[in-house]
Amino acid sequence: MKEKIKAKVMDSRKMKRAVHRMTTEIIERNRNLKNVVIVGIRTRGIYLGKRISNLIKELEKIDIPVGILDITLYRDDFSELEAQNMVKKTEINFSVEKKDVLLVDDVLFTGRTIRAAMDSLIDLGRPKTIQLLVLIDRGHRELPIRADYVGKFLPTSKRELVQVKLKEIDSNDEALITEPAGMK
Amino acid sequence: MKLLIKNGRVIDPSSRTDESLDLLLDKGRIVDIKTKIKTDGAKVIDASRLVIAPGFIDMHVHLRDPGQEDKETIATGSLAAAKGGFTSIACMPNTHPVNDNRGVTEYILSEANKKAVVNIFPVASITKGQKGKELTDMADLIDAGAIAFSDDGHPVENSDTMRRALEYAKILNTLIIDHCEDKNLSGQGVMNEGYYSYLYGLRGIPGSSEEIMVARDVILAEKAEARIHIAHLSVKGAVDIVKEAKKKRIKVTAEVTPHHLFLNDSCIETYNTNLKMNPPLRSKEDTQALIKGIQEGVVDVLATDHAPHTPDEKDVEFDQAPFGINGLETAVSLFLDRLVDKKIISLKRFIEMISTSPALILELENKGKICIGADADLTLLDLHKEIIIDVDTFKSKSRNNPFQGWKLKGMPVITIVGGKIAYSSSSIKSK
Amino acid sequence: MAFKHKHLLGIQTLGPSDITTVLDTAESFCNISTREIKKVPILRGKIIINLFFEPSTRTLSSFELAAKRLSADIISLNKQSSSVIKGESLKDTIKNLEAMNPDSLIIRHSAAGVPYFATTFCQSHIINAGDGAHEHPTQALLDALTIRQKKKSFKNLKVLIVGDILHSRVARSNIFLLKKMGARVVLVGPPSLLPAEFKKFGVEIDYDFDRAIKKADVIMMLRIQLERQKKNYFPSIREYRNLYGLTEKRFRRAKKNAIIMHPGPINRGVEISADMADSAKSVILKQVENGIATRMAVLYLLLGGKEREAIN
Numbered sequence: 069m070k071e072k073i074k075a076k077v078m079d080s081r082k083m084k085r086a087v088h089r090m091t092t093e094i095i096e097r098n099r100n101l102k103n104v105v106i107v108g109i110r111t112r113g114i115y116l117g118k119r120i121s122n123l124i125k126e127l128e129k130i131d132i133p134v135g136i137l138d139i140t141l142y143r144d145d146f147s148e149l150e151a152q153n154m155v156k157k158t159e160i161n162f163s164v165e166k167k168d169v170l171l172v173d174d175v176l177f178t179g180r181t182i183r184a185a186m187d188s189l190i191d192l193g194r195p196k197t198i199q200l201l202v203l204i205d206r207g208h209r210e211l212p213i214r215a216d217y218v219g220k221f222l223p224t225s226k227r228e229l230v231q232v233k234l235k236e237i238d239s240n241d242e243a244l245i246t247e248p249a250g251m252k
Numbered sequence: 253m254k255l256l257i258k259n260g261r262v263i264d265p266s267s268r269t270d271e272s273l274d275l276l277l278d279k280g281r282i283v284d285i286k287t288k289i290k291t292d293g294a295k296v297i298d299a300s301r302l303v304i305a306p307g308f309i310d311m312h313v314h315l316r317d318p319g320q321e322d323k324e325t326i327a328t329g330s331l332a333a334a335k336g337g338f339t340s341i342a343c344m345p346n347t348h349p350v351n352d353n354r355g356v357t358e359y360i361l362s363e364a365n366k367k368a369v370v371n372i373f374p375v376a377s378i379t380k381g382q383k384g385k386e387l388t389d390m391a392d393l394i395d396a397g398a399i400a401f402s403d404d405g406h407p408v409e410n411s412d413t414m415r416r417a418l419e420y421a422k423i424l425n426t427l428i429i430d431h432c433e434d435k436n437l438s439g440q441g442v443m444n445e446g447y448y449s450y451l452y453g454l455r456g457i458p459g460s461s462e463e464i465m466v467a468r469d470v471i472l473a474e475k476a477e478a479r480i481h482i483a484h485l486s487v488k489g490a491v492d493i494v495k496e497a498k499k500k501r502i503k504v505t506a507e508v509t510p511h512h513l514f515l516n517d518s519c520i521e522t523y524n525t526n527l528k529m530n531p532p533l534r535s536k537e538d539t540q541a542l543i544k545g546i547q548e549g550v551v552d553v554l555a556t557d558h559a560p561h562t563p564d565e566k567d568v569e570f571d572q573a574p575f576g577i578n579g580l581e582t583a584v585s586l587f588l589d590r591l592v593d594k595k596i597i598s599l600k601r602f603i604e605m606i607s608t609s610p611a612l613i614l615e616l617e618n619k620g621k622i623c624i625g626a627d628a629d630l631t632l633l634d635l636h637k638e639i640i641i642d643v644d645t646f647k648s649k650s651r652n653n654p655f656q657g658w659k660l661k662g663m664p665v666i667t668i669v670g671g672k673i674a675y676s677s678s679s680i681k682s683k
Numbered sequence: 684m685a686f687k688h689k690h691l692l693g694i695q696t697l698g699p700s701d702i703t704t705v706l707d708t709a710e711s712f713c714n715i716s717t718r719e720i721k722k723v724p725i726l727r728g729k730i731i732i733n734l735f736f737e738p739s740t741r742t743l744s745s746f747e748l749a750a751k752r753l754s755a756d757i758i759s760l761n762k763q764s765s766s767v768i769k770g771e772s773l774k775d776t777i778k779n780l781e782a783m784n785p786d787s788l789i790i791r792h793s794a795a796g797v798p799y800f801a802t803t804f805c806q807s808h809i810i811n812a813g814d815g816a817h818e819h820p821t822q823a824l825l826d827a828l829t830i831r832q833k834k835k836s837f838k839n840l841k842v843l844i845v846g847d848i849l850h851s852r853v854a855r856s857n858i859f860l861l862k863k864m865g866a867r868v869v870l871v872g873p874p875s876l877l878p879a880e881f882k883k884f885g886v887e888i889d890y891d892f893d894r895a896i897k898k899a900d901v902i903m904m905l906r907i908q909l910e911r912q913k914k915n916y917f918p919s920i921r922e923y924r925n926l927y928g929l930t931e932k933r934f935r936r937a938k939k940n941a942i943i944m945h946p947g948p949i950n951r952g953v954e955i956s957a958d959m960a961d962s963a964k965s966v967i968l969k970q971v972e973n974g975i976a977t978r979m980a981v982l983y984l985l986l987g988g989k990e991r992e993a994i995n
Contacts (some may be wrong), residue, residue: 138711140981141723141753154704154985155711191720289771451794453817523796539840569773571815572796 071229071246077222078243080235083203086219087116090201091123093217098168103196105167106134108252110156111172111184113137115236118170135160137171142184155240165193174232176202179213204243206230254278256291257560257673260299260616260632264306264622265604277628277671285624288534290416296674299632300667303576306341306622307605307629308584311429311507312483312555314576315341315372318359319348321580324649326360329580330368332558332648334579334681336673337664339629340371340619341558344404347383352377352388370667371629372612373399375429378417382406385413390420399614401427402483405530405575409435412466418476428473429481430611432490433531434456442515442571444532447530448620452520454570457532459487464549466490481613482506484557486531492632495550505613506544507553510586511577515539515654522552525566525573526654529559544603546597546605553613554605556583560650578653581646583632586655607631628671634663690809693800693818694859702827702860708980709973715752716975720810726755729786729986733759734777735812736792741947741971742812742821746789749978755786755986773797774804781805786986790814790990808985816850822946823856825977827864829970833942837864841938843895845871845956846905846928847916848881853946854905858884871895872927875916892927899937903944904929907954912991920953929955934964943968 077088101124108117114136120131128197136159143153171185186198201217206224224230224245242243255277262273262285276284276291310333316324324332326343333341343360345351349504351360354581357374362612364372376398380386390401391457401421407430408414421428438457445451445456466482470493473480485491485506497504511529516536520527527533545551559576566573587606591597611620619629638673643651686704688696697705715721731750735743743759750757760780771779773792780788787808790918804807813819827837834840842861848870850852858881861868862873870877882888889895896902901987907923917923929943941957943965951957959968 141725143725153987155708155980157711157714187724191723192718291834445878447880450855450878450881450884452850453855455816523799564772567772567774569792569794569800570796572773 071248073226073244075245076242077204077245078220080241083241083243085221086203088123090217090219091127094120094201095124095128096169101128101130102170103168104132104170105131105162105164106132106170106172107160107164107185107189108134109135109171109173109181110138111137111237112232112234113172115176115234116201117170119171120170120201121140131205133162133164137185137188139181139184139188141217142188144180144184162194163193164189164195166196168197168199169195170200170201174203175201175213175230176213176218176242177208177230179209179211182213183211195221203232204230253420254294255297255628255668255673256289257293257299257630258289260302260304262292262304262622263359263600263603265600265608266306266621267623270600275622275630277668278589278613280628280670282622282624282626282628285419290636297666301369301634301636303635304622304631305631305633306607306611306620306626307667307669308615308631308664309340309342309614309620310338310556310558310580310583311342311481311610311614312509312552313341313343313344313558313580314346314560315360317347317363318356322562322649324364326372327367328532328647328649329558329560330364330370330372331675332580332646333663334379334667334669335368335647336371336582336633337584337633337667338580339631339667339674340616341372341580342373342375342399342614344375344402344405345377346406350377350381351375351398352380354389354392354396354674357393357398358658361397362568370669373616375400375402377401378403378408378428384408384410386418386471387417392423393422394426400427400429400481402431404431407431407433407435407465411472414469415472415476418472418478418480420480422476423446427479427481429483430465430469431483432462432469434464436460437461437464441628442528442532443520444534446517446535448517448520450556452523454520456535457530459489459534459538462487462531463489463493466493470502472493473504474502479505479574481504484512484531484555485542485545485551486512486534486538491541491545491550495545495548498538499551505609506545506551507552508546508551509555509557509580510583511654512541514586515544520570521669524654525568525570526577527653528570528573528575529557529577530575534674543596546591552605552609554583554587554602555610556580558648560648561652562649563651566652576652578643578646578648578650581648582641582653582655584633585641585660585663586658587641588633588635589660593661626667630668632666632668633662634665637661637663637665639663653683661678688800688985690802691820691981691985692802692809692811694820694823694856694863695818697820697863698865698923702824702863704829705824705980705984706831708984709824709976711993712976712979712983716978718974722752722754725983726750726753726986729755730781730784731755731787731789731982732785733757733758733789733812733880734780734791735759736762736790737813739791739812742791745971745974746812746978749982752975752980753866753979753984756855774800777801778804779805786983802919808918810981810985813852816855817852819854821974821978821981822853823860824911824981825970825974826857826903826944826946827860828965828973829944831973832969833966834900837861837866840866840900841869841898842866842870842901842903843899843902844905845870845892845929847876847907847911848872848905849876849878850908850911850946851905856899858886862886868891869899870894873917873923874992876911893933893936896933896936899941901942901944902929902934902937904955906948907950909953924953928953929959931956931958934959944970944972966970
């Protein structure tokens with residue numbers, strides 16, 4: 069599907085600033101920073117999580133481990149998909165038991181991904197708390213879910229798409245609002 | 253009532269006739285043959301554009317009656333034969349009870365007399381109950397009306413028993429027909445042994461199981477100076493053996509079926525049980541050898557091995573399905589399209605193989621030929637009419653035919669038995 | 684790559700990318716079995732019927748566990764508990780189970796082609812759990828997963844399959860799979876159990892195990908059914924073991940890092956000596972372990988997504 073770019077809502081400078089601000093908030097809010105672990109939701113949540121972990125290391129000299137969560141097996145729209153999503157590995161090489169888990173994703177939309185991610189996390193152990201960090205909250209929630217740390221609140225229409233690009237896997241850092249072509 | 257067939261192209265291999273002639277039939281006989289016949293009070297069939305052949309004879313049919321009337325009866329089988337262009341059929345003895353005594357032969361003939369629209373010639377079994385042990389009372393059976401002897405799908409395993417049967421056949425001047433199969437070699441096989449049986453994971457029946465028995469039979473026939481007819485040749489090696497035997501003037505004749513000519517073992521890909529028969533569909537090389545055998549005259553006869561089974565019996569896993577396929581109503585169109593239209597053999601040779609030769613082999617004196625005084629059994633063919641095979645139009649009780657949906661050129665349109673119309677396709681009108 | 688098949692009838696109908704998809708998916712499922720909570724909710728509400736007309740422990744329990752780890756509901760029926768034994772036709776039995784609206788039927792049967800036969804009148808996803816001497820696709824897939832874990836790639840691997848090739852569905856599915864993935868396959872066994880026409884599958888044939896085993900990367904031993912001896916497929920167990928049994932002495936001719944596989948159940952001391960079966964080179968139990976992840980992958984890939992057009 070081709071898509072049309074409608075607006076660039078974040079460039080690399082703005083993104084850097086947002087990540088930095090959220091990291092400071094994390095440090096402020098979690099007195100026992102050593103109990104925090106980061107779990108990034110595939111795919112871009114992983115890289116955001118790593119950036120935050122690196123930044124904490126820089127600021128506080130504390131190593132925060134980053135795990136990878138694949139939520140495919142916890143989705144609630146399994147039967148409606150045209151074809152199955154490829155399942156990838158969940159790679160969390162540490163225990164989440166009694167930890168303060170920081171769940172990281174790029175965009176918060178309906179909340180269904182986060183619901184799946186929380187179910188998945190709880191199957192891996194019983195965290196003390198789960199906090200949610202997203203780079204962009206675009207609204208339109210379908211479940212009672214709210215992020216603890218938000219890079220940017222972005223009002224959107226439902227048919228628009230929000231795309232976050234990270235230079236680790238994309239060409240550069242930016243966030244875009246796009247619209248599928250052929251839709252008016 | 254007299255029947256006058258006008259303007260048809262009469263082909264009779266026995267008299268090397270191939271010309272446009274009128275035929276007048278009366279009291280079951282051909283009474284006149286001329287370029288133009290004028291007569292009053294005869295029913296007239298306009299056979300312009302049609303070929304008139306001596307009535308087709310199928311030497312290998314299973315009528316299932318008595319005993320398995322859910323598959324076929326003498327009445328339905330004979331209707332199927334008439335629709336398929338056959339005026340005479342020989343029916344195999346593997347009924348329940350087996351046709352190994354006068355009673356069964358007489359039953360078949362009396363049923364045929366009452367219900368059949370074609371001539372029916374019972375083949376009796378060589379041994380009692382087809383068990384391969386004790387010979388049947390062959391002379392008595394011949395007297396009752398048996399035309400030949402065969403143990404069909406349970407071929408006589410004991411060579412000494414076969415030898416004695418051939419010796420008796422010789423003095424009784426009758427024919428032994430053998431389904432050649434060494435049951436030890438074929439074992440639990442369900443399809444031809446070879447690449448495709450390995451690919452599909454099905455147990456194989458090696459070609460050697462047929463070759464060995466054909467070889468044995470011709471050796472025994474030579475010593476006994478008896479006549480032997482090899483049913484449904486299917487492998488190249490067996491064709492070679494028959495060819496060699498004929499060179500040595502051993503009295504051997506052989507038949508092939510449409511399925512062994514036009515299908516091969518690769519077709520079983522979808523485990524279609526309508527492709528399960530015995531002998532099984534063989535390899536492509538084997539089908540080519542059979543075609544060559546037909547062209548060279550090694551193979552004498554075309555037959556169907558019509559073996560009806562109910563849909564329920566065939567709608568099972570391949571291993572469990574009974575062997576055999578329905579064939580009376582598709583054979584002639586298959587031969588006309590695949591052999592004659594494709595110029596593999598001439599129309600004359602085809603008629604010879606499906607009428608003249610079977611009549612000679614079964615010693616049906618007044619059949620298989622068109623001449624004054626011959627039986628008024630005729631098959632009228634339309635060489636140009638195209639049909640699509642549809643099992644739901646079958647007169648047979650069964651539907652187990654693998655040629656469903658095949659588009660073929662040429663078909664039998666009128667079948668005349670004993671001077672009467674036994675079957676006429678709806679497209680033909682008679683006045 | 685999306686997996687577009689509705690059924691899993693055999694390896695023959697899969698392409699190399701399908702096989703890779705199954706293996707990649709299975710790899711992702713491997714760690715679920717080692718977690719505290721060995722279950723994910725993805726197939727919640729799906730109903731699966733295991734229909735085994737032939738005895739089995741490994742495959743049956745492996746499919747059961749795979750289904751349960753994906754939260755599907757599964758029931759298992761064997762020949763004794765089915766009505767086939769009361770004279771019901773196979774088609775009727777399967778149609779009756781279909782009427783209970785399962786999402787998938789996993790079928791094992793002694794007759795080749797039964798899973799295909801089922802697709803001609805069933806709506807649900809049909810999975811072949813072994814049909815006669817035809818195919819056993821999940822076994823080949825779990826074998827492939829095991830080989831890939833140990834050898835990384837299939838390209839130019841020398842894989843020996845040794846034993847009763849003629850009657851083995853495991854051999855066939857493995858031949859198809861390994862050839863599709865670029866391995867070199869050498870079949871070894873007596874001619875009675877390894878007809879020369881198997882060459883047409885694009886494999887090599889060797890009747891001399893000692894020669895064939897040289898430089899082998901993978902040695903896959905097949906179970907020899909002892910009842911074959913009665914039909915003279917081989918003269919005696921002793922003779923078979925001497926010619927085609929895997930012993931330490933023979934194994935020394937293979938590559939140093941060669942692995943030993945066996946689909947089970949093993950006849951210790953017949954096709955494989957006990958010390959070989961238990962040696963560090965043996966991955967036999969790893970195969971069993973991988974069986975669950977592989978079958979989870981198959982269930983996930985077949986039952987996921989919208990109803991698809993039937994591509995076998």
